[in-house]
Amino acid sequence: MAIQLISNSDDLMQMNNQETGLEIEIKNPPQDLIQFIGSCPRFIIAGHKEPDGDCIGSQLALRSALERLGKEVVLCSAGPFKRTEVQSYAGQFVTIPKDENTVDAKVIIIDCSDKERTGSIKEFLDKFPCAVIDHHIAVNHSESTPQQPVYIDENSPSCTLLVYKLIKALNLELTKEEATLLFFGLSTDNGFFRHLTEKNSVVFDAAKEMVLRGEKKKKIYNSIYGGKSLDSRILLGHILLRTESYFDGKLLLSYETLEDFKKYGIENRDSDILNQLMLSIKGVQVFLTIRQECEDNCAVSFRSVDAINVAKVASIFGGGGHKNASGLTMKGDISFVKQKMLEAFSSVFTD
Ligand SMILES: [Mn+2]
Incomplete structure (x- = not known):
């Protein structure tokens, strides 16, 4: 049993949970976003500058799902890829794509709702219709519309969890690669499940599916917490x-x-x-x-x-x-x- 929260207020959220002891429901993707994806054959998936595992995992998993739907996808990032756990993915991203890869494209911005956070690629992204998928507290974001769908839920512990829900809403089963990438992002942002509470069992349900379908967890743990320098x-x-x-x-x-x-x-x-x-x-x-x-x-x-x-x-x-x-x-x-x-x-x- 879960309650759907109608307010974005943190305080109200806490009060509701203390009073009811119920789960926090993570929002489902808005229909606007599903239609936005359905209406276009070509996407630019962009994330915030200085990307982390959640941003990279979300971008890569969403690309995989959209490609399975027959879409062309290019991944954009202003970088730099400084974090050890994301460095090996840098080669799959471009700063600004070639013109022929962006004809009639639409943009999906991941893990940030403030376009400024995309860094040096902001002006390029401004030329296209744009959707946002994010889990940060957004002060001034607009309502979701068919031209500018907004899928923001600050109760979600990671952006990959929203991408997980989106992949489900697109009627796709997770591939092994997607499950691994989504788990990589989820465990990056929640400190390998240190930052969750008993109210987050919905998150564990999603994690269970990612674990069952994805790579070995020890490998993912080591990719996040190992490999550091003296x-x-x-x-x-x-x-x-x-x-x-x-x-x-x-x-x-x-x-x-x-x-x-x-x-x-x-x-x-x-x-x-x-x-x-x-x-x-x-x-x-x-x-x-x-x-x-x-x-x-x-x-x-x-x-x-x-x-x-x-x-x-x-x-x-x-x-x-x-x-x-x-x-x-x-x-x-x-x-x-x-x-x-x-x-x-x-x-x-x-x-
Ligand atoms: Mn994140």
Whole structure:
């Protein structure tokens, strides 16, 4: 038994679940999207810049399904493919496709609802009718229409789960390759099932099918968590040693300097293991990393546990993401950004 939520509000969602103890239902694909796919023989499937396993897994699995329906598909990404687990897929993507591959094409954007997040390919994508499939909290997305179908469900733990539902809605059975790619994306975004709750049994039902049909799970686990460099562990050491504690240990903060960035690059970042280590500390509710990526700009990443909604804090500064995982960029150096972040969180922890 499940309830269909009619509100996008996180707070209402939590209240409903606390009161009823029922499942969160993941939305089904809108008919607009099914028709959008049916009406066109050629698609450009694009994702966000700096793609992760969920983005790549969704794009590749959807391409496979659309090709089985007889469509021509080209995969676009602005890159860079820095994460170790996605590097082997880079050769299947282009930045801008050849003209002959885009005649009368339609675009499907995956794992981001803000076109800016597609990076350098945004202007190219703007020339085509465009659908969106995403699971991030979208502040200003439009209603689904036949010209611009929108399939967004922030309750979905991964974009691959929405692609899974779409493949089903297209009356296709998963192939082994699709099941593997969908599981790869699902387990990337939910930290190999660490971030789910007992309310997510619907997710396990989908995962069960992916597991039964796909590759060995140990292989997928190793492709996500193995293959790291020694430098990535040394960088982790630097970041751990700089950790500062605020609000009686409820918020931990650390930072990566411009020197770290130049020396180790983003390919040696391993945010997943860093966040996991910090959030496992007793009493910690928020972990915040500030990364100075150029002289006057920092990227900030938030992770939280339980009720703290870090997407709300990120949105104050024009950022976004999920309730327990969000981020933003801000002009300024580390000490300036740190000050702004502590001010923002002081109201969270003193309310
Ligand atoms: Mn995702």
